[in-house]
Amino acid sequence: MLNQKMSVCSVLFSSRFAPAPRAALSVFEMTPLAREIVKECGRTGEEDEPLSEYRLSLFRTLQMVTWRLAETPSKATIPTGRSRGVIRALAITESLLAEPLRFEDVSRMTRQTPRTLARRLLAETGQRWGEILRRMRMIRAIEMLAETDLAVTEIALSVGYQSLSAFNASFRSFTGQTPTAYRDGFKTSSFGR
Known part of the structure; x- marks a missing residue:
């Protein structure tokens, strides 16, 4: 181990x-x-x-x-919901991270009005949908940086960012490091060394 x-x-x-x-x-x-x-x-x-x-x-x-x-x-934890509608909204959001996803689409797919879903998300998770989406994208990017050798640009696109600079700024804001520096930390911090 x-x-x-x-x-x-x-x-x-x-x-x-x-x-x-x-x-x-x-x-x-x-x-x-x-x-x-x-x-x-x-x-x-x-x-x-x-x-x-x-x-x-x-x-x-x-x-x-x-x-x-x-x-x-x-910050690298995904919020969870209690109600069926919020749980479904979170699952849909997570499954479509690479897509140009809109909150209105998620509310429609969960058969809730945007206002109702927004209120429930905030009550159950303490976060707004946009924050949750960003967090899910960052966590997926962290996983990909740790588990793959994909280029940072490919990772950015696969988690829904259209521009590398926007991804880098969001990643640095979330982790305090650039994606490359974060990946390098995995190389030097394995338990077997």
Whole structure:
């Protein structure tokens, strides 16, 4: 497991070991420190063994680091809905990211008025449709940067951007990095290195 590139890692602690975090579930970006602690925790021995002082210190450090990182959740999460209409609107939006999609088309496909769908989306996800669309496009672009060798221009087009400069600006605003720099981060941050 530690010799493979890792995109997702779950950190779970027993309530007997650590106090509950502020949020029951949080998705956040791993820092180099957190990544190295996770790697070291994976090398420390069998689960049945009693915790040595070293392992106990590692797990306590990991707990403190993850609780702190959880205070700034990742933007790379897709909102979910509760009602059938919102769930369907989100699924349609995600399936048509490369298309020149309009909100009115999504509302028509879900048999809701634009006003009703807009109100429900905001109530259930806390976001407007345009924000959700942008977030979905950015997450898909991140996945493609990590999993493929496609050129950035091809990725931009496949997630619905008509111009590379618009995609680059949106990506930098979303992640704080250019698409190329973000992709390079995957090359240097695999858990096996």
